Each structure stands twice: as structure tokens, then as C-alpha cells.
Amino acid sequence: MKGALDARHTTADLTNDAVHSARAMEKLNAELRASEERYRTLFDLGPVAVYSCDASGVIQAFNRRAAELWGREPAPGDTDERFCGSFKMFRPDGSFMPHEQCPMAQVVSGEIPEVRDGEVHIERPDGSHVTVVVNIRPLKSPAGDVAGAINCFYDITERSRLERQTRDQAAALVDLHRRKDEFLAMLSHELRNPLAPIVNALELLGRHNQEDAYQQQIRELMVRQVGRLTRLVEDLLDVSRITTGRIQLHPERISISEIMERSAETIRPLVAQCRHQLDVSLPAQPIWLHADAARLEQVLVNLLTNAAKYTDEGGQIGLTAGQEGDAVVLRVRDTGVGIAPEFLPHLFEMFTQAERSLDRSRGGMGIGLCLVQRLVQLHGGTVDVQSVPGAGSEFIVRLPGLQTALSSSLPSPAVAAPEQPGMCRRVLIVDDNADSAGSLAMLLKTSGHDVRIAGDGPTALAASADCPPDVVLLDIGLPGLSGYEVATRMRRQPGLSHVLLVAMTGYGQEADLQRSQEAGLDHHLVKPVDFSKVQKILTGLRPAT
DSSP states (O other): OHHHHHHHHHHHHHHHHHHHHHHHHHHHHHHHHHHHHHHHHHHHHOSSEEEEEETTOOEEEEOHHHHHHHTSOOOTTOGGGTTSTTSEEEOTTSOEEOGGGSHHHHHHTTSSSOEEEEEEEEEOTTSOEEEEEEEEEEEEOTTSOEEEEEEEEEEOHHHHHHHHHHHHHHHHHHHHHHHHHHHHHHHHHHHHHHHHHHHHHHHHHHTOSOOOHHHHHHHHHHHHHHHHHHHHHHHHHHHHHHHTTOOOOOOEEEEHHHHHHHHHHHHHHHHHHTTOEEEEEOOSSOOEEEEOHHHHHHHHHHHHHHHHHTSOTTOEEEEEEEEETTEEEEEEEEOSOOOOTTTGGGTTSTTOOSOOOTTOTTOOOSOHHHHHHHHHHHTTOEEEEEEOTTSOEEEEEEEEBOOHHHHHHSOOOOOOOOOOTTOOOEEEEEOSOHHHHHHHHHHHHHTTOEEEEESSHHHHHHHHHHSOOSEEEEOSSOSSSOHHHHHHHHHHSGGGTTOEEEEEESOOSHHHHHHHHHHTOSEEEESSOOHHHHHHHHHTSOOOO
């Protein structure tokens, strides 16, 4: 009896266990189905395209986004759909990519372990194109063999278009920048050529003592305006040189007092015209700099010009210099209109001007202060400004000074020897601009030199061979045979080995100076040339034979 009861209990327990196990299995299966459904939903609705294939490349599964990018829905398991054979693929360089060479084929074949951020161009069945980035990982069997692969890819068509557009725009900007530089170089040449004879003519007029006060006033006015136009041309070119890093400094040991005096002398005609008072306070003790004298003078002239323009008639302008620690400090003060606080942060930006009125009474192109800042920075210094509207402005330039011990060990600046009157030179002027050549010849003849003129390269070579000159003042932009070629041929003729070759040209960029050196030219002067520079060169020649 007891055994029968035990058997019935055992059977009941087994039945209950089976029921519990079945319920547990059913629950597990339901959870698996729910998990799979969630995975399928995420897989299908995800923003990234996903598909998998077996080792032969036959598609096993894919989501909605993949079908959208392909342009159609393939049949999973269909061997005709190996590697999505319904569309064409191309490499980033545009070359056709056979399906057996596509990234998925390379992974499932074991040729490469995986693909990260590979770029593929797809031509869909309807002929439209998309660019995708693919990321492919292999699927391994329990034995470790490659059983297939899964690919997650996404559309970068718009990004690629924008990148191409950016590259094209960058290339266009580079080309535009190059053509702008070429235009500026040609513009400077075309502007300098007519300026040269005007400057020469004004120099000639100044050498005659027969002009009355009225004529002298007119000539001085022309001198001022020609000088202003010349500086505007140089500033315009310096913008391109500085922004492209092509400007080169020629530093030497210089006295700050000499730079201040030359700058003040340059600005005095404008100061007198505006009826300003210019006070220049030179340092009590010599202060030396290792700097480019011409560029530092350009800095001070720009600052003084700016002060004169923005100060009402009868104002005061001050220029001082001093030593503050290891720095040389230059200050330009004025009693002008001052600078608005909101404009101060933009003061040294290119093409920025405080005045926007139609009458443009202050003038200028908005590049002077930008040039000042760039030139000072090239010297390792800084420039700052302090201003109160209606109470004037003060510009402060700080430059590294030379230490006393160092300056005392450096040679003193060379002093040009005074011109020796009556020393006649044989000068050949080579220029196709008759006015420029003729006016320069007149200047040289008034200084006692023997002058000839040639209007082109072949004529210059023939004249030099017939009667070798002491110096050739040579234009570069000659018709047919350029000045560089003329110089090169002259250097090859033994009878002309002693001739001093001087370029006098409207081309003044660094590349032009380099070409002059390569062609054997001794000097490169940019039109319009200060006649004193020509006199200095002629004075430095050995006596004519």
C-alpha cells in the first residue's frame, strides 16, 4: 500500500516538474521571440544601413536603410544577388570596381581582416549615384573559419559633394590669389612707368632757379601728390607681399634718431599743408636697433600720415623715442578726432577705416595701419593704440633694442662718400618709354655725365659693343628682348665685363629682384627712382677710363 502511494507521489512530482519545465521553456521562448522582435525592429529602423552575407557573398539579411541605399530589395539567399550584384560600384578615384573585388568580397575571402571607414561609390539600378562609407567585420564559424560578414554602411553623398565643392573653391581661391598678385604686379608696373618721367621732370624743374614763387608753389604741390601716389602704389603691393609671407627684411645696425629725422622730413609737406605743428623729440643718448631702415621708416611715415589726416587743421603731432628696459619705444601722438571705442578692436585689420562718409575727406585705402602692425611684428615688436574720441590718439611701437655691449662691437653704419663734382660717367639708358628715358637723360646731363639712349635690347647691345659705357640703366620690360636677357648677353661679352648694370623698372617684387641677381645685374631700382640713389651709384664707380 505504501509503495503504491509513493509511486503515485513520484508520478505527480514528475508531472509537475514537466509542467514547470514546459512553462519555463515557453516563457524563455517568448522572451527570445520578444528580444528577436526588438532586435529586428532596431535592425530595420536604424539610421545605419546593415546587411550580412555568407562566405560566398549571398545576402542573408538586410535592413530597410540598406534597401533604400541600394535602390531595391534583393531576395535573401538568391545566388544571383552575390555582393548586391544589381548595382555597379566604383572606387573613390572613379574607377570601376568589379563585385569580386569589393570590400565585402575581400573580407569573406580572407584577403583582408576587416574594413574600417572604406569609401565606395554606388550606381543604383535607376542610374542615380550615392557615396557610402562601409565598415565590415567577418562572421566566424565555431571552428574559427570565415562563415560570412556583416557590413554597416551609411550615406555620405552630401558630405562628399560639399568636400568636393570646398576643394574646388579652395583651388579657385588659390588661382584667384595668383591672378590677383599678377594683376598687382602689372598694375604697379603700369603705374610706375608714367610716374618715373613725372618725378624726373619735377627734379629737373627744381634744379632751375628761374621759377617764381607761384611756379615753385605749383611744383611743390606736384611733388607732394606724386610722392603720395608713389606711396599708395607701394602700400598696395606690400599688402600682397606681407599677407603671402613674401616680404623680406634687410636688417642692419641703425640709429633710431636717423629714422625719426628722415620720417619727419618725409611728412613735413603734408604737415605744412594741414598747418599742423610737428614736434620731434630725439633721444638724448644714441639708441641703436637691428632693423630694416626702409621698413621702419615706412612704419613711422604711415603713423605720422595717419595722425596728420585725422587731426583738424592747426593741430599738434608729436614723435618721441626712448629706451624702456630692453625695448625701444616710439610714440606718435596727435590732437585729432580720436578713435571710437567700438572701432579700436578692428583698427589694424585690412581695409578697415573709421570714416565711411561719401566725401572721403580723410582719404586713404584702409591698409596703412595693417601694414604698420605686420612690419612691426616682422621686427619682433608690437604696436598698440590709446585714444579718447575728440581728444586725440597715441600709437606706441615697441621694438627689441640692441644691448650696449653688442652695439659697441658692431661696425658703425656706412656713410656715403660725397659726390665728386666733375666726374663724368658714360651712361647708357635702355628704356622703350621715351619720356622716362629722355627726362632721366636730361637729369644726368645736368650732372655732367655723357649719356646715350637705346629704345630696345638689340640697339643697346650694339651701342655697348661700339662704345662700352661705365653704367647701363636698364629697363626690364623691353619689347622683344627683355632687360634680363640684355644683361645676360652683356655679361658674356668680354669687353663689357666692367660695366655696372642697374635695373630701373616698374617690376619690384621679390621674384623680380631675384631674377635681376641671376641675370648679373648689380642693382635693382624700382620706378619712380629717387635721383639721389642714381647719383650715389654713379659716385661709387671707379674713375672712368
